[in-house]
Amino acid sequence: MEFIKPNVNINFVGSRGKAFILSGLLILMTVVTLFAHGGPNYGIDFAGGILVQVRFSEPTDASAIKKALAPLGMDQSLVQGFGDKKNNEFLIRNERAGLKLQGLSDRVRQTLAESYGKGKVEVRRVEMVGPKVGQDLREKALLAIFYAIVMIAVYISGRFEQKWGLAAVMAGVLVGATLLVQALIAAMGGEEGMAMVLLILTALVVTVGACWLLKLRYALGAIVALIHDVVITVGVFSLLDKEFTLATVAALLTIIGYSLNDTIIVYDRIRENLKTAGKQPLGQTINESINQTLSRTILTSGTTLLVLLCLFVLGGGVIEDFALALLVGVVVGTYSSIFVASPVLLLLPEGKPMSMRSSAPAKAAVARPEPVEAVAAPAQVSPGKAAGAARQKKAKKKSGKKGKRH
Amino acid sequence: MPKNFFLKSTLVAVVVILALLYLVPTIGGGKLPAWWTNTLPSDKIRLGLDLQGGMHLILEVETQKAVSASVERTSQELQRKMREENIRAISPQTGADNTISLVLLHNSDRAKLEDLVKREYPDFSVASSRTLEDGKIKVVLQLTAKAAKHIADQASTQALETIRNRVDQFGVSEPEIMPQSEGRILIQLPGVKDPQRAVALIGKTAQLEFKLVDDSVNAATATKATLPPGDEILTMYRRDHASGRVDKEPIVVHRRVAMTGATITDARVQMDSQYNQPYVSVAFDSAGARQFADITTRNVKKRLAIILDGKVQSAPVIQEPITGGEARISGDFTMEEARDLAVVLRSGALPAPVKILEERTVGPSLGQDSIDQGILSMVVGLLLVVGFILLYYRLAGAFADLALLLNLVLITGALAAFQATLTLPGIAGIILTIGMAVDANVLIFERVREEVRMGKTPFAAVEAGYGKATLTILDANITTLIAALVLFQFGTGPIRGFAVTLSIGIASSLFTAITFTRLLFDLYLHQFRPRKLLI
Numbered sequence: 001m002e003f004i005k006p007n008v009n010i011n012f013v014g015s016r017g018k019a020f021i022l023s024g025l026l027i028l029m030t031v032v033t034l035f036a037h038g039g040p041n042y043g044i045d046f047a048g049g050i051l052v053q054v055r056f057s058e059p060t061d062a063s064a065i066k067k068a069l070a071p072l073g074m075d076q077s078l079v080q081g082f083g084d085k086k087n088n089e090f091l092i093r094n095e096r097a098g099l100k101l102q103g104l105s106d107r108v109r110q111t112l113a114e115s116y117g118k119g120k121v122e123v124r125r126v127e128m129v130g131p132k133v134g135q136d137l138r139e140k141a142l143l144a145i146f147y148a149i150v151m152i153a154v155y156i157s158g159r160f161e162q163k164w165g166l167a168a169v170m171a172g173v174l175v176g177a178t179l180l181v182q183a184l185i186a187a188m189g190g191e192e193g194m195a196m197v198l199l200i201l202t203a204l205v206v207t208v209g210a211c212w213l214l215k216l217r218y219a220l221g222a223i224v225a226l227i228h229d230v231v232i233t234v235g236v237f238s239l240l241d242k243e244f245t246l247a248t249v250a251a252l253l254t255i256i257g258y259s260l261n262d263t264i265i266v267y268d269r270i271r272e273n274l275k276t277a278g279k280q281p282l283g284q285t286i287n288e289s290i291n292q293t294l295s296r297t298i299l300t301s302g303t304t305l306l307v308l309l310c311l312f313v314l315g316g317g318v319i320e321d322f323a324l325a326l327l328v329g330v331v332v333g334t335y336s337s338i339f340v341a342s343p344v345l346l347l348l349p350e351g352k353p354m355s356m357r358s359s360a361p362a363k364a365a366v367a368r369p370e371p372v373e374a375v376a377a378p379a380q381v382s383p384g385k386a387a388g389a390a391r392q393k394k395a396k397k398k399s400g401k402k403g404k405r406h
Numbered sequence: 407m408p409k410n411f412f413l414k415s416t417l418v419a420v421v422v423i424l425a426l427l428y429l430v431p432t433i434g435g436g437k438l439p440a441w442w443t444n445t446l447p448s449d450k451i452r453l454g455l456d457l458q459g460g461m462h463l464i465l466e467v468e469t470q471k472a473v474s475a476s477v478e479r480t481s482q483e484l485q486r487k488m489r490e491e492n493i494r495a496i497s498p499q500t501g502a503d504n505t506i507s508l509v510l511l512h513n514s515d516r517a518k519l520e521d522l523v524k525r526e527y528p529d530f531s532v533a534s535s536r537t538l539e540d541g542k543i544k545v546v547l548q549l550t551a552k553a554a555k556h557i558a559d560q561a562s563t564q565a566l567e568t569i570r571n572r573v574d575q576f577g578v579s580e581p582e583i584m585p586q587s588e589g590r591i592l593i594q595l596p597g598v599k600d601p602q603r604a605v606a607l608i609g610k611t612a613q614l615e616f617k618l619v620d621d622s623v624n625a626a627t628a629t630k631a632t633l634p635p636g637d638e639i640l641t642m643y644r645r646d647h648a649s650g651r652v653d654k655e656p657i658v659v660h661r662r663v664a665m666t667g668a669t670i671t672d673a674r675v676q677m678d679s680q681y682n683q684p685y686v687s688v689a690f691d692s693a694g695a696r697q698f699a700d701i702t703t704r705n706v707k708k709r710l711a712i713i714l715d716g717k718v719q720s721a722p723v724i725q726e727p728i729t730g731g732e733a734r735i736s737g738d739f740t741m742e743e744a745r746d747l748a749v750v751l752r753s754g755a756l757p758a759p760v761k762i763l764e765e766r767t768v769g770p771s772l773g774q775d776s777i778d779q780g781i782l783s784m785v786v787g788l789l790l791v792v793g794f795i796l797l798y799y800r801l802a803g804a805f806a807d808l809a810l811l812l813n814l815v816l817i818t819g820a821l822a823a824f825q826a827t828l829t830l831p832g833i834a835g836i837i838l839t840i841g842m843a844v845d846a847n848v849l850i851f852e853r854v855r856e857e858v859r860m861g862k863t864p865f866a867a868v869e870a871g872y873g874k875a876t877l878t879i880l881d882a883n884i885t886t887l888i889a890a891l892v893l894f895q896f897g898t899g900p901i902r903g904f905a906v907t908l909s910i911g912i913a914s915s916l917f918t919a920i921t922f923t924r925l926l927f928d929l930y931l932h933q934f935r936p937r938k939l940l941i
Contacts, residue, residue: 001798006859053772105765106602124772126601130763133464137898144896151888159881250831250893250901254838254908257889261842261882265849268878296845296852303794303848304841307787311837314786316779318456318772319834326838 004295012338013287013346019339023228030235040234043243044127046141048134049095052108053125056088056116065090068115072107083317089124104128125318141249146203148256149226150174153207153219156260160218160267167219170210177206217348222263225333225341229259233329240324247322255329258304262297262337269293270342286342294338301334411932414925421917422812425819432822451822452580453596454829454903457777459770460596461604465569465760467589472561472758473504473554480527480549481506487526493518496542504549505533509542516543529553561757562589569593569608569760571753576607590763601767603746611715611759612750614667614688616701616733617659619709619721625656636661640711642718645738657718659711664701669694673751675744678736684744685736688751695731703727712737714747780833787837788814795844799851801940805926806847809918813843816914817907826910829903839911845882846919850875854941864939868927876920883912 034040044051054065062079069075069092077094092108105126112121129137150171157167181202204227211220230252237248269289277285308330312323431438432450442448455462481498484506488495493515498508510516516535523530533548549557566585573581573593582594598604620637628639638661644653672689690698701710702724711721712735719737739747792810795803817836821828854871862870890912893905930936 006856103605103762105767106605109602122769122771123767124769126765126767128762128765130761133763140896140898144892147896148889148892151892152885155885155888159884246897246901247831250897250904253889253893254904257886257908258842260885260889261845264882264885265878268881272874292856293852296848299798299848299852300842300845303791303844304838306790306794307783307837307841310783310787310790311834314779314783315834315837316776318776319780319830322831322834326834 003298008291012290013283013343016343023340026232030231033235033238037238040244041241043245044129045245046134046138047095048129048131050104051127052092054090055122055124057120059088068112072111142200146200148253153223156222157216157219161216166214173210174206178203217345218267221341221344222260224344225263225336226256226259228336228340229255229329229332232332233325236328242321248325251322251325255333258330259333262333263341266290266293266337266342283346290338290342301330304330418922418925425816428819428822449822449825452825452827454827454900455596456768456830456900457773458596459768459773461598461601462766463593464764465591466763467562467565467760468758469558469561469589473557476557477504477549491522504554506547509544511542513543564757566591568753568756572607572749575749607746609760610750612755613715615663615713616665617711617713618664618705619711620658620660623658625658628658640718657721665697670751673748675748684739684741685734686744686748687732687734690731699727699729776830784837788840791840799941802851805923806844809923810843812922813915813918817910820910826906827903829900831900831904832907835904835907843915846879847923849879851941858939864936865931872924883916887912
């Protein structure tokens with residue numbers, strides 16, 4: 001059986017303009033929905049507060065539950081039905097900071113038992129997070145995303161471009177920049193939650209900037225793609241007004257891993273094809289590579305989506321949001337590895353990084369004619385011949401030196 | 407035979423047998439024969455709290471209170487010492503920042519006080535001393551930062567020990583109690599049926615004090631204003647067992663603590679035959695016994711209030727001197743309350759109160775539902791993927807499917823072997839692995855198809871397919887592994903469980919997809935020497 005015919009040749013690179021517009025719109029949606037909701041909708045993991053999952057033996061409704069909780073000052077709670085309707089199961093959430101958390105879960109238990117009668121209420125889950133812990137967890141989650149991005153950037157630069165030295169330089173720059181920002185924020189006495197967001201933003205900007213300046217094109221493409229995926233997944237979550245919990249962060253990190261997985265497989269093929277590309281322009285090589293791996297991309301994404309759908313539908317309420325985040329992430333990740341990660345390779349002007357030129361005169365000679373064409377490269381919609389020639393010369397040079405993979 | 411065939415098949419066989427051995431205890435339940443448990447692995451897969459139900463707590467030891475209490479004790483002691491050394495001063499007051507301030511009546515006492523502090527209280531330093539307008543001298547002593555930190559650290563360690571003692575006696579199998587940073591304590595109690603009782607037991611400070619009752623004052627009408635100096639009003643709680651109603655009754659006691667529970671060596675629940683009610687009898691060590699005998703001898707016919715965490719439990723009249731070194735605490739307890747009180751008294755008081763920062767409880771029924779739903783989605787997902795791959799790649803698909811099944815056995819076997827904890831996100835991780843595990847085989851098979859189209863023989867095509875795809879597979883999986891490791895480093899509880907299963911899943915899917923399916927191919931190609939590959 002074959003979904004994709006072997007000689008398929010879809011011009012993915014050619015439609016990158018449309019893809020960039022689509023991605024731009026999706027990212028814009030994220031920004032707009034986040035603003036509209038006044039930031040991410042933090043679950044109690046991050047915001048602090050209490051969440052109680054209760055099951056009643058007889059039908060009841062949200063307003064009745066709220067009324068029952070009034071003596072605790074919890075009538076402002078958010079009460080939602082949970083899972084299958086016939087289960088009479090509800091989630092009670094309260095994020096009010098003023099609520100005294102000590103012994104609260106117990107008081108909720110007793111109060112509900114009093115108004116509904118003993119044995120009529122089963123408290124199935126209680127989560128109670130103090131405000132300080134919530135903040136800690138938020139910071140840890142952001143740190144996790146931050147470190148994942150740093151380590152992956154370093155790994156890809158080293159592994160794909162054999163530029164372990166540059167990768168180390170980038171890691172150094174990144175750590176330095178974040179420390180600097182941290183110190184600046186501390187000096188200004190900014191609010192901690194905001195500081196972490198700033199820190200992550202700095203890290204991202206510095207990483208992308210460093211990749212650009214050091215001409216680590218593969219790392220740049222991979223990182224742009226994974227930021228793209230995470231941002232859009234966050235956007236979809238925000239659009240659906242889903243809560244951000246520890247599980248969501250785990251899902252986001254998994255998406256990072258998945259997105260890269262997909263991207264790297266296309267990249268590997270591009271590098272392999274570059275060795276035999278001859279006078280063919282880079283854009284065409286990229287296009288061929290995407291087409292050659294298309295079957296695999298669709299198959300793997302397909303099976304992954306299949307199991308995630310099972311998890312989403314059958315896995316029960318507790319895991320639902322987690323599965324949803326992964327579902328969205330896998331779809332976006334598959335799209336980005338085809339339409340974002342690879343075309344980004346074309347954005348970067350060819351050539352060695354400035355600082356390397358003097359130390360490598362032989363390579364500089366090859367690289368010299370490039371700047372003229374490099375200016376034209378990003379603007380070109382479909383891979384043209386002129387820019388390709390220089391590029392391919394480079395590619396040959398590269399593969400000659402580093403083509404020891406097989 | 408193909409190259410390294412025996413080596414590879416032995417390796418696969420060993421891995422499979424090991425995984426199965428580790429899985430048997432989980433599948434076989436608790437009914438393994440003795441010869442098995444004696445020699446072979448007997449640990450089941452550990453289930454996280456979210457799957458088996460239970461409780462997760464993060465407590466904060468309010469260490470500052472332990473420091474303040476220590477300053478308070480010193481201040482009282484200092485007053486006594488000053489009297490002994492004829493230093494005349496207005497009684498010392500404790501203040502903020504761990505300070506004790508006192509006013510000396512005579513300037514000549516200043517040197518004597520400084521000398522006393524240097525000699526007896528090296529943890530304190532004289533922060534300031536100045537002469538007031540009336541010629542008296544105000545001296546402020548401060549606990550050094552180092553000493554304060556020492557006391558705080560001590561309190562954390564001691565609290566951890568005490569809580570561990572209490573949990574051990576609470577009867578939870580495999581509790582986990584770990585210190586965290588900043589005086590926090592993480593407690594995991596799997597399978598706890600009565601979370602509120604657990605919290606009460608763990609969180610009770612259990613500060614036991616004996617104070618003499620001042621019966622010269624009418625407690626019912628006493629107010630703070632009319633109270634004689636050195637007295638305080640406390641509340642005694644009495645419960646009517648028939649109705650369950652709790653009555654509060656004020657009681658006036660001497661503020662001075664006659665004795666604390668620090669010398670308790672044992673506490674047991676006993677039944678009062680007369681009222682058919684449980685009480686707790688406590689035994690003191692020899693010093694405590696002497697002290698208790700002394701108090702009871704000097705105060706016969708007076709009432710002695712027994713106070714736990716500021717609440718009066720009972721205030722019996724001392725009928726005769728008690729010299730046996732045992733006291734009895736009665737207070738309308740239920741059997742369970744009495745047992746828990748005995749536990750907290752035996753394990754000692756917490757050096758400082760604790761605050762619950764985080765509490766997560768999952769009922770056992772929810773945990774079971776999660777397992778059922780998780781396994782259902784896993785089985786359905788697995789069947790769909792297996793069917794699809796078989797359809798798509800035919801014989802090669804069957805190889806991949808076998809690899810997938812083996813993968814599941816390896817993951818679960820590894821979970822049991824490493825005693826990693828399986829959580830709900832962990833099950834999700836396994837499910838995700840099922841989806842992604844075929845990726846490696848898909849990569850290989852697509853390559854093999856390409857090579858076949860280029861006209862290579864089955865043997866060469868397989869060889870080239872595996873050769874070209876392997877590095878790609880490694881690259882792709884290492885990045886996922888990086889994400890998983892970061893998750894492990896920063897995640898807690900269930901998230902860690904997810905990271906662990908994801909990592910194990912990656913490792914095992916690499917093994918099954920690359921080594922195991924290759925072995926199957928080698929065997930097939932060697933045995934049947936097909937002209938055309940079914941892929």
